[in-house]
Amino acid sequence: xxxxxxxxxxxxxxxxxxxxxxxxxxxxxxxxxxxxxxxxxxxxxxxxxxxxxxxxxxxxxxxxxxxxxxxxxxxxxxxxxxxxxxxxxxxxxxxxxxxxxxxxxxxxxxxxxxxxxxxxxxxxxxxxxxxxxxxxxxxxxxxxxxxxxxxxxxxxxxxxxxxxxxxxxxxxxxxxxxxxxxxxxxxxxxxxxxxxxxxxxxxxxxxxxxxxxxxxxxxxxxxxxxxxxxxxxxxxxxxxxxxxxxxxxxxxxxxxxxxxxxxxxxxxxxxxxxxxxxxxxxxxxxxxxxxxxxxxxxxxxxxxxxxxxxxxxxxxxxxxxxxxxxxxxxxxxxxxxxxxxxxxxxxxxxxxxxxxxxxxxxxxxxxxxxxxxxxxx
Amino acid sequence: xxxxxxxxxxxxxxxxxxxxxxxxxxxxxxxxxxxxxxxxxxxxxxxxxxxxxxxxxxxxxxxxxxxxxxxxxxxxxxxxxxxxxxxxxxxxxxxxxxxxxxxxxxxxxxxxxxxxxxxxxxxxxxxxxxxxxxxxxxxxxxxxxxxxxxxxxxxxxxxxxxxxxxxxxxxxxxxxxxxxxxxxxxxxxxxxxxxxxxxxxxxxxxxxxxxxxxxxxxxxxxxxxxxxxxxxxxxxxxxxxxxxxxxxxxxxxxxxxxxxxxxxxxxxxxxxxxxxxxxxxxxxxxxxxxxxxxxxxxxxxxxxxxxxxxxxxxxxxxxxxxxxxxxxxxxxxxxxxxxxxxxxxxxxxxxxxxxxxxxxxxxxxxxxxxxxxxxxxxxxxxxxxxxxxxxxxxxxxxxxxxxxxxxxxxxxxxxxxxxxxxxxx
Numbered sequence: 026x027x028x029x030x031x032x033x034x035x036x037x038x039x040x041x042x043x044x045x046x047x048x049x050x051x052x053x054x055x056x057x058x059x060x061x062x063x064x065x066x067x068x069x070x071x072x073x074x075x076x077x078x079x080x081x082x083x084x085x086x087x088x089x090x091x092x093x094x095x096x097x098x099x100x101x102x103x104x105x106x107x108x109x110x111x112x113x114x115x116x117x118x119x120x121x122x123x124x125x126x127x128x129x130x131x132x133x134x135x136x137x138x139x140x141x142x143x144x145x146x147x148x149x150x151x152x153x154x155x156x157x158x159x160x161x162x163x164x165x166x167x168x169x170x171x172x173x174x175x176x177x178x179x180x181x182x183x184x185x186x187x188x189x190x191x192x193x194x195x196x197x198x199x200x201x202x203x204x205x206x207x208x209x210x211x212x213x214x215x216x217x218x219x220x221x222x223x224x225x226x227x228x229x230x231x232x233x234x235x236x237x238x239x240x241x242x243x244x245x246x247x248x249x250x251x252x253x254x255x256x257x258x259x260x261x262x263x264x265x266x267x268x269x270x271x272x273x274x275x276x277x278x279x280x281x282x283x284x285x286x287x288x289x290x291x292x293x294x295x296x297x298x299x300x301x302x303x304x305x306x307x308x309x310x311x312x313x314x315x316x317x318x319x320x321x322x323x324x325x326x327x328x329x330x331x332x333x334x335x336x337x338x339x340x341x342x343x344x345x346x347x348x349x350x351x352x353x354x355x356x357x358x359x360x361x362x363x364x365x366x367x368x369x370x371x372x373x374x375x376x377x378x379x380x381x382x383x384x385x386x387x388x389x390x391x392x393x394x395x396x397x398x399x400x401x402x
Numbered sequence: 403x404x405x406x407x408x409x410x411x412x413x414x415x416x417x418x419x420x421x422x423x424x425x426x427x428x429x430x431x432x433x434x435x436x437x438x439x440x441x442x443x444x445x446x447x448x449x450x451x452x453x454x455x456x457x458x459x460x461x462x463x464x465x466x467x468x469x470x471x472x473x474x475x476x477x478x479x480x481x482x483x484x485x486x487x488x489x490x491x492x493x494x495x496x497x498x499x500x501x502x503x504x505x506x507x508x509x510x511x512x513x514x515x516x517x518x519x520x521x522x523x524x525x526x527x528x529x530x531x532x533x534x535x536x537x538x539x540x541x542x543x544x545x546x547x548x549x550x551x552x553x554x555x556x557x558x559x560x561x562x563x564x565x566x567x568x569x570x571x572x573x574x575x576x577x578x579x580x581x582x583x584x585x586x587x588x589x590x591x592x593x594x595x596x597x598x599x600x601x602x603x604x605x606x607x608x609x610x611x612x613x614x615x616x617x618x619x620x621x622x623x624x625x626x627x628x629x630x631x632x633x634x635x636x637x638x639x640x641x642x643x644x645x646x647x648x649x650x651x652x653x654x655x656x657x658x659x660x661x662x663x664x665x666x667x668x669x670x671x672x673x674x675x676x677x678x679x680x681x682x683x684x685x686x687x688x689x690x691x692x693x694x695x696x697x698x699x700x701x702x703x704x705x706x707x708x709x710x711x712x713x714x715x716x717x718x719x720x721x722x723x724x725x726x727x728x729x730x731x732x733x734x735x736x737x738x739x740x741x742x743x744x745x746x747x748x749x750x751x752x753x754x755x756x757x758x759x760x761x762x763x764x765x766x767x768x769x770x771x772x773x774x775x776x777x778x779x780x781x782x783x784x785x786x787x788x789x790x791x792x793x794x795x796x797x798x799x800x801x802x803x804x805x806x807x808x809x810x811x812x813x814x815x816x817x818x819x820x821x822x823x824x825x826x827x
Contacts, residue, residue, distance in 0.1 A: 053721050060714045064707065071703075078699050081692040082454065148691040205459060205686040262603020266549045267453040274450050275700060278443070278781045279707070282436070285773060286711040289432050293718030296425055300725035348710055356702045 032325065051337050053297040054375055057290040058341020062371040063348035064283040066361060070349070071279050072272055074357040076236045079272065080115045083146045084232035085264040086246060091257035096121070096227030104253050105231065108245060115234040116144025119216060123223035126183040127212070128172050134182070135211045136219025139163070145234045149208070152176060153200030156215070162196040163213040169201045176200050182212075184222030192222050239269035294375075295382035302326060302386035306393055314395035326387040327380060334379030338372035345371065404746075408753050418726060419758055425722050426762030427769060429715035430800050434770020436708040437792045439777050443704045444697055446782045448635045451696065452503050453548045456631035457689040458671050460485070463680050484509075484626035487614070489678045490541070493632060494533050496673040501635040501665050506543045507627040509617045513610070514586040516575055521609045522585060524617025527557050543611075546633055547602070554579035554598035559613050565594040568607035572599045585610070587620040632674065632683070636667040638694030643668050647685075712799065720807025727751060727811035731818060739820035748812060755808050763800045767793065 088105055090097050102119060118141035125134040139156050143149070153176030156163055162182075164174050174180060176198055184192050196218075202208060220226050235242060242265055249258035260266075309322055346363070353361040462483035485507075493505055506526050513522035526542040533539060544556050557566055565585070567577055577583065581596045600606055618624055639647075643666035646653055650672060653661060661669050667690040671683035734747055742750075771788060778786035 049721050049724065053718060056714050056717050060710060063710060067703070067707065075696070075699065078696050079692070081695050083688055146688075148687045150687055150691075203687060205684045205690070206688060209684070260603055262551075262601070263455060263549045265603075267451075267455075270453055270548075271447070271450045271696075274781060275447070278439075278777065279703075281777050281781060282439070282704075282707055282711075285435065285777075286432065286707075286714070289428050289711075290714050290718065292428055293425060293715065293722070296421055297718065297721050297725065299421070300722060300729075348706075352703065352706045355706065356699050 032328070047333075050297060050301045050333055051340070053294050054333055054337025054379055055340040055344060057294040057378065058338045058371050058375040059344035059348060060286055060290045060341075061374060062342040062345030062367050063352075064279075064286060064345075065370075066346065066349035066364065066367055067352055068276070068279045068283050069364070070353065070361055071276055072238075073236075074353060074359065075272060075275060076238075076268070077115070077359075078357065079268045080234050080236055081147045082264045082268065083148060083261075084118070084234050085261050085268070086233040086235055086242060086258055087261060088231040088233070088249060088253075088256050088258045090229075091250070091255060096229060097231065097256055098226070098228065101228070101253060101256050102231060105233075105249055105256065105258070108248055108252065109233065109235060110237065113236045115236055116141055116232075117234075118142040118145040118232045119228040119230075120232065121216065121219060121227055121229045122211075123184065123219060125212070125219075125222060127168075127180060129183075130172065132168055133211050134184075134219055134222070135208075135213050136216040136223075137213060138216055139213065142213070142232075145232050146204075146208075148204065150203040151200040152203070153198075156199045156213075159215055159218055160194075160196055161199045161215075162218075163200050163202045164198050165209040165211045165213075166201055166203045167209040168212055169198075174198050174201070182214075182222060184219075185224075186222075187224030192224075194218070194222055239265050291378050294378055298330065298379055298382035299386045302330075302383055302390065306390050309390045310393055310395040310397075313391075313393075319391045322391050323387055326383055326390075330379045330383035331376050334376035335372055337379070338375035339368070341375060342368040342371035404750070404753075407750060408757065418729070419754075422722060422726055422755075423758050423762040423765075425719050426759055426800060426804070427766035429719045429803070430763045430766025430796055431769035431773055432715050432766075433712055433796050433799055434767050434792055435773030435777065436711055437795055438771070438774035438786050438789060440701075440704045440708045441789045441792070442774075442778070442786045444701050445635070445787070446778070446784070447697055447700045448693065449503070449784075450782070451689075451693050452633050452635075454689050454692070455546055455548075456505075456633045457636065457667060457686050457693065458632040458634055458674065458683050459686055460630035460632060460674055460678065460681050460683045462628070463682050483680065484623060484628060485630065485678060485681055487618075487625040487627050490627070490630065491531055491533050492677040493630070493674055494531070494537075494539055495535065496670070496677050497662070498634070498665050498670050498673060501670065503633045503635060504546045505541050505630055505632040506546050507614060507630045509614055509621070509623070509626060509628045511587055511617055511621050513620075515571070515583055515610065518575070520571060522587065522617060522620075523609050523611050524614040525611060526614055527559050529559050546631065547606075549602065550606070551601040552598045553601070554596070557597055557611070557613060559615075561597065561613060562616060563593070563595055564597040564612070566598040566600055566611040567596055568609050569599055569601040570607040571610060572596070590620065592616075592620065630678075630681075632670075634667070634670050635665065636670060636690065636693065637665045638697055639666060639668070639691070642666075646672075716799070716803045716806075719803050723755065723804060723807030724811045727755075727808055728814060731815065734815045735818050735820045735822075738818065744816050747815060751808065751812060751815065755804055759800055759804045763797065766800075767796055770796070 647668040
């Protein structure tokens with residue numbers, strides 16, 4: 026009992042007594058631990074976070090009618106929605122396409138849910154505003170150039186209803202759409218507006234933007250095709266497989282960098298610990314002269330080292346989490362999920378590294394002859 | 403005498419100096435490696451993002467504005483405007499020629515396979531192209547469409563009697579690799595051999611691909627091209643490029659020059675329009691915009707990671723330097739006792755650190771180049787380009803760190819009292 030309290034007192038006294046050296050060593054361990062936990066957290070979070078960024082490429086899954094079904098209806102959207110992970114679905118946009126006439130010229134009109142289309146296709150460039158109400162319309166830039174439309178103008182659109190009769194409706198052009206793709210030649214209205222113009226209620230295709238891995242996306246597509254009647258899901262391969270390859274590259278970059286930084290910080294921590302322990306040879310000599318055996322000395326130094334490692338590990342994992350949070354907020358504009366396991370891992374690794382770094386110099390130190398050291402040689 | 407002392411300190415206490423040297427070298431190599439990778443990561447990720455295909459679409463002026471008007475009703479009546487195949491090489495002669503990664507021309511026609519209407523697309527697969535500058539380059543779909551899964555073989559541009567069909571088309575007609583099909587265009591039949599089946603997960607699954615020459619012959623449009631897809635390395639858009647994209651003429655001369663000489667997608671498009679007569683080059687926003695966003699994120703990510711690792715390395719090194727200088731208190735005490743001035747002591751310590759730091763820094767720099775190349779080869783499969791600007795950066799960094807590390811200990815050494823130190827207190 027007494028022995029133990031004496032041991033504890035020696036360890037804490039020696040740490041508190043030499044405050045500046047303690048701070049140096051603690052700092053070294055804490056920085057090493059911060060680098061470790063920060064980088065590993067970032068590495069862990071990169072696919073999730075960057076995966077979201079890749080959603081700016083637009084839809085990576087489309088649902089189309091299968092077999093003899095002429096079109097999809099809204100119940101399909103609901104049923105597919107249940108099969109998709111809710112927190113990973115970035116956007117859903119149903120589309121129907123019909124030919125309408127503007128100024129007696131035929132154009133392809135796309136009816137959609139515009140907030141959904143905006144979420145699925147963030148790369149659309151809009152001059153003007155997004156449509157807000159029924160009766161608003163987006164016009165592709167080629168169409169706008171052809172018939173001389175500008176944002177804010179009123180235009181009459183003619184459609185043909187199910188009975189073959191002409192239907193006319195007035196629309197407000199809220200914005201001009203630029204995409205550089207086929208969309209430049211379309212006009213976009215709300216689904217219900219187009220249904221009123223062209224008759225009937227159907228959906229030709231539903232676009233999904235889902236932030237998930239390629240394999241999971243393929244599995245989900247298979248599940249949708251199998252379970253939702255009259256619908257087939259296809260991956261947009263250009264988007265999904267390119268994303269997988271680029272994301273894989275980026276993740277391996279962060280992985281390699283993490284590994285290299287880790288090795289270097291560990292070396293730095295060890296050299297600092299070696300220097301700190303080596304400095305105390307005189308003290309070891311004195312204790313040996315007073316009758317301490319080697320085991321007691323090794324135990325004391327190791328205890329000190331481990332305490333330092335634990336303290337530095339806790340401090341470092343807090344700092345590291347802060348760093349990862351700063352990175353995530355700055356780079357991706359989103360916070361990072363807190364992982365308690367990360368703290369445990371950091372503390373264990375830093376205790377192990379400091380302990381290991383102490384063993385070598387302490388073993389060398391206990392070999393000293395007390396008399397030689399004390400005489401100052 | 404001075405140099406002998408420095409040399410003595412360096413040689414005699416080899417083990418201790420070596421620890422510092424090693425740490426400095428490690429830190430410097432980390433800085434060199436990370437900085438090189440950081441400066442190059444933009445280019446490298448940009449290359450990776452080329453997997454998404456073309457980011458510029460080049461069309462004949464007619465189709466872009468006028469042709470659209472009639473495309474739905476009178477497409478067959480009006481002669482369609484075309485680009486000239488001979489002009490294609492000019493894409494590689496624009497100001498930003500080196501940023502053009504790849505391009506492919508397309509000419510489409512309506513065809514019937516077993517009475518089923520399909521789009522027959524003529525293109526370059528992998529064409530060797532000699533440029534006016536004397537260089538030879540490769541262009542075509544084979545490299546651009548990295549996401550295509552091809553069962554069987556890719557066509558070559560010399561395969562006159564062969565075709566690649568989309569997977570949906572092949573499934574509908576029960577086509578296998580090696581089957582013979584008959585394609586009917588404008589009432590003329592041509593027998594073709596199915597050489598490959600494309601699974602592209604897009605519109606291409608419904609189309610058939612043949613060499614460009616074949617479609618030109620069938621349509622009797624010699625040397626004509628309907629559309630060109632260009633894949634270019636671009637700089638993310640900023641306010642200037644957005645203004646320029648609206649109307650390049652609205653810029654001041656200075657802004658115009660800045661814009662023209664930066665690899666924005668809009669300036670590259672503009673230069674392609676200049677190079678190819680009668681063309682309109684449109685950025686494909688899906689690819690161009692997203693590239694910008696992802697590039698910026700990746701660069702920022704690397705910047706922050708580099709920052710953290712540099713701070714870590716810096717603190718580690720200065721810690722060690724502080725510890726090692728303090729260790730030498732008795733020696734300095736002796737020096738002072740035999741009459742060394744503060745200035746002389748300072749000089750001695752600083753020169754020693756400078757020598758160790760320089761050697762360590764140089765060693766570390768070269769090791770760092772190795773680290774950068776390891777990262778480049780394992781992650782991107784290509785070498786990281788070495789930026790000279792990293793050398794002064796690393797030099798400044800290492801000197802600052804060493805100075806910061808030695809300052810507190812030097813102050814301590816100068817205030818030492820020789821008698822006390824030598825006495826062993």
